[in-house]
Amino acid sequence: MKILISGATGFIGTHLIKRLLSKNYTICAIVRPSAAKRVFNKKVAVYEFNNSTDDLVSFMQKEQFDGVIHLASLFLASHTSENVTGLVESNVLFGSQILEASVASNTGWFINTGTFVQHYKNKKYSPVNLYAATKQAFESIASYYTETSKINFVTIELFDTFGPGDTRPKIFNLLAKIGTSGETLSMSPGNQLIDISYINNVIDGYLHMISLLSKRTATKMRGKSYTLYAKKRVTLKELVKIFEKIVKTKLNIIWGGREYRPREVMVPWDKGLPIPGFHPRFSLEDGIRQTLKDIKTM
Secondary structure, three states: OEEEEEOOOOHHHHHHHHHHHHOOOEEEEEEOHHHHHHOOOOOOEEEEOOOOHHHHHHHHHHHOOOEEEEOOOOOOOOOOHHHHHHHHHHHHHHHHHHHHHHHHOOOOEEEEEEEHHHEHHHOOOEOOOHHHHHHHHHHHHHHHHHHHOOOEEEEEEEOEEEOOOOOOOOHHHHHHHHHHHOOOEEEOOOOOEEOEEEHHHHHHHHHHHHHHHOOHHHHHHOOOEEEOOOOOOEEHHHHHHHHHHHHOOOOOEEEOOOOOOOOOOOOOOOOOEEOOOOOOOOOHHHHHHHHHHHHHHO
């Protein structure tokens, strides 16, 4: 199978490509020229996107991809006025250009990546921030393509993720840092529920979706959004306790040392459709242990 992937140099993208290559998929990464050298594997073909939709259409018509996995996005928890253009270009325009070219080249399926922050207070749609609003805007645009073409467009909505090779300032990186340095970290009161998935579970979910879209019954999934849930949810305080138990270190955390963020998600979205037939393999505890083990060997 031949697949075009955006966001190939990101945390999820690098892990996904590694797994797909191990299963003998043919992969092409669509990247900005500035990111072309960051594609880590020589087995991956690279298409440098020059902002021309026409050029992309010609390329995809020539290559005839079976499917597209769209991971690329610009995430900003909060924004300033100077960020608006970048958010719209990255999260709305870029995806629309790839989707236009996918339809024009008769690509079979398109897996989009959504986010739980499109569902503030567990609503069907209420954006936590402008980032979430742009992600929803792209899905609205995609509705036009699913109604006017045969492309099988689906969305996988993700919550928080973790694993080795994650350079983002996420929770486990912060905990690992203060566990080593002994420094103090001020956190919110910690009562918010966390839905966080080990990267191997996330990649399993994408591979499972590819297999579903390869079946004749896949047309029933067109235009739908599916949620990739963790095996269990815990509060932030509980998450820290689990981490402390695994590393056998008491962390210096001041609970309530800072306030909850504006529009903090206290209860993550739980009304989404689960990916049919998908069940995460790794527990939260196993994921943390394996991540710490992998980090030591990197």
